[in-house]
Amino acid sequence: MNGSNAYRLAVIPGDGIGKEVVPEGLRVLEAVSTKFGCVLNVDHFEFASCDYFQKHGQMMPDDWKTRIGGHDAIFFGAVGWPETVPDHVSLWGSLIQFRREFDQYVNLRPVRLMPGVPTPLANRKPGDIDFFVVRENTEGEYSSIGGRMFTNTEREVVIQETVMTRVGVDRVLRYAFELARRRGKHLTSATKSNGISITMPYWDERVEEISQGYPDVKWDKYHIDILTAHFVQHPDWFDVVVASNLFGDILSDLGPACTGTIGIAPAGNINPERKFPSLFEPVHGSAPDIAGQGIANPVGQIWSAALMLDHLGETAAAAGVVQAIEEVLSRPEYRTRDLGGSAGTADCGKAIADAILG
Numbered sequence: 001m002n003g004s005n006a007y008r009l010a011v012i013p014g015d016g017i018g019k020e021v022v023p024e025g026l027r028v029l030e031a032v033s034t035k036f037g038c039v040l041n042v043d044h045f046e047f048a049s050c051d052y053f054q055k056h057g058q059m060m061p062d063d064w065k066t067r068i069g070g071h072d073a074i075f076f077g078a079v080g081w082p083e084t085v086p087d088h089v090s091l092w093g094s095l096i097q098f099r100r101e102f103d104q105y106v107n108l109r110p111v112r113l114m115p116g117v118p119t120p121l122a123n124r125k126p127g128d129i130d131f132f133v134v135r136e137n138t139e140g141e142y143s144s145i146g147g148r149m150f151t152n153t154e155r156e157v158v159i160q161e162t163v164m165t166r167v168g169v170d171r172v173l174r175y176a177f178e179l180a181r182r183r184g185k186h187l188t189s190a191t192k193s194n195g196i197s198i199t200m201p202y203w204d205e206r207v208e209e210i211s212q213g214y215p216d217v218k219w220d221k222y223h224i225d226i227l228t229a230h231f232v233q234h235p236d237w238f239d240v241v242v243a244s245n246l247f248g249d250i251l252s253d254l255g256p257a258c259t260g261t262i263g264i265a266p267a268g269n270i271n272p273e274r275k276f277p278s279l280f281e282p283v284h285g286s287a288p289d290i291a292g293q294g295i296a297n298p299v300g301q302i303w304s305a306a307l308m309l310d311h312l313g314e315t316a317a318a319a320g321v322v323q324a325i326e327e328v329l330s331r332p333e334y335r336t337r338d339l340g341g342s343a344g345t346a347d348c349g350k351a352i353a354d355a356i357l358g
């Protein structure tokens with residue numbers, strides 16, 4: 001961090017609707033600069049996209065780390081265009097590189113029911129659903145350890161290992177316990193230690209041990225299968241939910257779906273020690289089915305900008321963005337199709353920027 005209120009942002013739209021929602025995020029950030037006086041110096045990068053892959057045969061240049069490593073934060077859209085690049089190639093060639101090389105070991109994903117937003121759950125009002133999913137972001141089920149043998153024969157064997165390290169598990173658990181302590185509420189751990197009989201009992205043991213350092217924080221744990229049911233039936237039970245990489249990914253799509261749409265959900269891929277830039281992106285992907293039509297919901301991207309401002313220490317600006325999102329979402333004319341409205345991406349983005357400017 002640079003110690004002033006001027007920041008260097010690396011902006012990477014990526015693929016599909018990323019190219020439509022990132023400009024709306026930038027429009028809102030411009031309004032934030034005007035209103036709150038922080039200076040946001042933006043550098044645009046076209047790598048970490050399938051277009052880049054088509055031109056260069058790889059998702060990112062060899063020197064990508066040097067090119068964006070000096071920025072204060074990365075503002076990212078979405079990755080994936082399976083027509084041209086297999087999804088596992090585009091994801092591992094971009095986002096997962098960022099998360100690992102910049103040690104963004106926390107993926108922080110707020111889940112909140114916003115005023116006026118229609119939810120598929122009956123009898124829920126704003127305030128009933130307000131929690132965080134803390135997803136482990138650098139190891140777990142997302143490991144590249146494994147392989148195929150006897151490919152394309154009847155003896156075909158495919159193996160992929162889950163990796164849990166003590167450092168990796170403990171640090172994300174500590175982050176989650178700290179967050180639960182700050183919020184003064186409680187922590188839920190997602191497990192599956194009855195079926196996944198080596199790594200998940202280890203996860204549970206680490207939760208048990210780390211919890212000893214947080215006697216003031218109440219905690220519980222659920223197997224992932226019943227936990228998904230509770231998300232739908234009792235979303236008010238949760239405050240901070242900590243989960244492995246895969247479980248956290250699933251829970252952080254399900255949570256926002258319960259609040260109306262995954263289109264509004266933000267994420268921060270955070271390096272809490274601030275040794276490397278953190279990356280902020282919507283939870284949703286590139287959505288090839290609606291890309292290019294100007295109908296994507298920009299709120300996930302814009303809320304990610306709020307998370308980024310908060311991370312940069314611009315807390316008033318972050319709160320201002322969230323308040324503007326709330327104001328605009330409560331007006332049906334600015335809702336995009338995923339929320340039952342007919343507004344376009346730019347209509348919604350502009351309304352939020354205007355709400356910030358007052």
Ligand code: GGG
Pocket residue numbers: 076077078079080091249281282283284285286
């Ligand atoms: N903006 C998020 C994005 O593009 N996600 C693509 C995706 O498939 N991500 C999987 C993951 O976050 O693990």
